[in-house]
Amino acid sequence: MSNIKSVEIKNLSLVFETNDGPVHALNDIGLDISKGDFVSLIGPSGCGKTTLLRVIADLQEPSSGSILVNEKPAERARMERDYGYVFQSPALFPWRTISGNIGLPLEIMGFEKSDRIKRIKKNLELVNLLGFEKKFPWQLSGGMQQRASIARALSFDPELLLMDEPFGALDEIVRDHLNEQLLELWRKTEKTVIFVTHSIPEAVFLSTHIVVMSPRPGKIFDIIKSPLPSKRDLSIRETPEFLKIAQRVREGLRAGHSYDD
Amino acid sequence: MNKIISGSTLPILSVLIFIFAIWYVGTVLLNSPFQKDVYKRKGVDNYSYSQLIGDTMSQKRPVLPPPHQVMAELWNSTVNKKITSKRSLIYHAGITLSSTILGFIIGSLLGIILAIAIVYSRTCDKTLMPWIITSQTIPILAIAPMIIVVLSALGIQGLLPKAFISTYLSFFPVTISMVKGLRSPETIELDMMKTWNANGIETLFKLRLPSSIPFLFAGMKIGIAAALVGAIIGELPTGAVSGLGARMLQGSYYGQMVQIWSALFFASFIAALLVTIIDLIRLSTLKRFGQVN
Secondary structure: OOOOEEEEEEEEEEEEEEOOEEEEEEEEEEEEEEOOOEEEEEOOOOOOHHHHHHHHOOOOOOOEEEEEEOOEEHHHHHHOOOEEEEOOOOOOOOOOOHHHHHHHHHHHOOOOHHHHHHHHHHHHHHOOOOOOOOOOHHHOOHHHHHHHHHHHHHOOOOOEEEEEOOOOOOOHHHHHHHHHHHHHHHHHHOOEEEEEEOOHHHHHHHOOEEEEEEOOOOEEEEEEEOOOOOOOOHHHHHOHHHHHHHHHHHHHHHHOOOOOO | OHHHHHOOHHHHHHHHHHHHHHHHHHHHHHHHHHHHHHHHHHOOOOOOHHHHHHHHOOOOOOOOOOHHHHHHHHHHHHOOOOOOOOOOHHHHHHHHHHHHHHHHHHHHHHHHHHHHHHHHOHHHHHHHHHHHHHHHHOOHHHHHHHHHHHHHHOOOOOHHHHHHHHHHHHHHHHHHHHHHHHOOOOHHHHHHHHHOOOOHHHHHHHHHHHHOHHHHHHHHHHHHHHHHHHHHHHHOOOOOOOOHHHHHHHHHHOOOHHHHHHHHHHHHHHHHHHHHHHHHHHHHHHHHOOOOO
16 A cells, blocks of 8 residues: 555546437546555446546546546556556457567567567466467467466556456356466556456455446446455455455445446 | 268269260250251261261360360370470460469559558548549450550550559459458457557557458459459450460461360469469468467
8 A cells, every 4th residue: 555646536527429319438536546556446337447447548538537647647658658458358469479469568669579588488477377488379268368468468567457357258267266366466566456347256355445336327436445454365255354345345336226227 | 982972072073073064065066056067068968966976076166165175185285295385385374374473463562552551541541442443343355455555555565564454453352352451450459559559550560460461362362363364364455476365366366166265274274273372372371370270
């Protein structure tokens, strides 16, 4: 926990103009994320959590309000490559090997070849994919591809990691395993992580802070600071503290009309 | 036996046999009027059907030569002649191939460059695309003589005008498939490049061009066949003396139907060979980049 703010959002709104009228994807969002936090954005589909993540990444422009990433405007943070983004699907290039894929951002950012080789090896080790350098994406399972995608996002060592439902397409067993690995990785690298999910146990397990969002219009309903210790394993999911937090999240979702039709 | 039935040998073989059967029937039907004329002039009254059939298949100037006559002529013009002989189909194929391949290479490069311009510049897209499509709707048989005559007046003769026509016909499929290929990356991949602040050139070389390789080969397969057609058409207007098109033209001048047919067959065989070569290059390229499984 530190006082440096990785992300500062004030009065942020985003309105989409559609044929059926304006859609208030985000309405008056206020959020501060400190360096080293692991923040989950949780809510039903359409609550704006992915949109918010994309605004932080400067992939989408807000209609009004202010946002600072690493104390700079979001656009400059993107141009200076301050964050790594992990998408819902691995989006690995099929014509490159795994090490070719992980080295791709490094090539674009102008790292020297020897540096690239070192970083690729280091990040493959971080996600337990050593030995798969020369394999092609189709030879890896979904979980392994997603791990490679995480290694790629970390290869240039950004301070901030933005993850958009990275484990959504995977089965629960793989997901549990990857959750543990991600937590381990976060503790080892001390990065700031913003993680979009719609799984309550995943959000509670991984985060230091849980941001509960509600739809129509997209807004933040509740921000929960997790009392759980930072060193956790999967068995913490059965403890009463865990269940209490999960309950608070669920109540927040219900009150925010996430369970309504 | 099962392998033959379940593979592609039996279906293709049966279609081939069917085609040959119809061909033979056609031979008899189309050649018999002339043959009956011959009988009349010779005063032969009582010819049997088998005699008629046999004679229709060995006419010197048949309307439709039977397969075996064409095969015999093909064999004669390829294996039995020296490659340098003016009667060798291989020699003529070489002439046609040189304009085909030159035109194809220029056409493919032109197609790729045009596609990049169209994808990266909305102005180019709006101005070039309509003209590119229009260019292909004009019958090539009408344009080819004009091109040959104009270029000849400029002093450009021989290989280049024919290659120009090959280029004209082969650049279009390559352009269209490359445009599709360059636009094939998905939004998620383009977003990803944006998060790394990649510029247009980097996105072109590291994402769009590699994604378009399968499309490029699809376009080139069509393009090379079109280039061959272009080279043959280019030999027709000026009464060229060498090349497969020239051979067909000569055959039509002297009424040598068998010569026409054998040149035609050889041209089709060359076309199939060229397309197969492109396909083999495609397979080995995809394999090298990990995309064949």
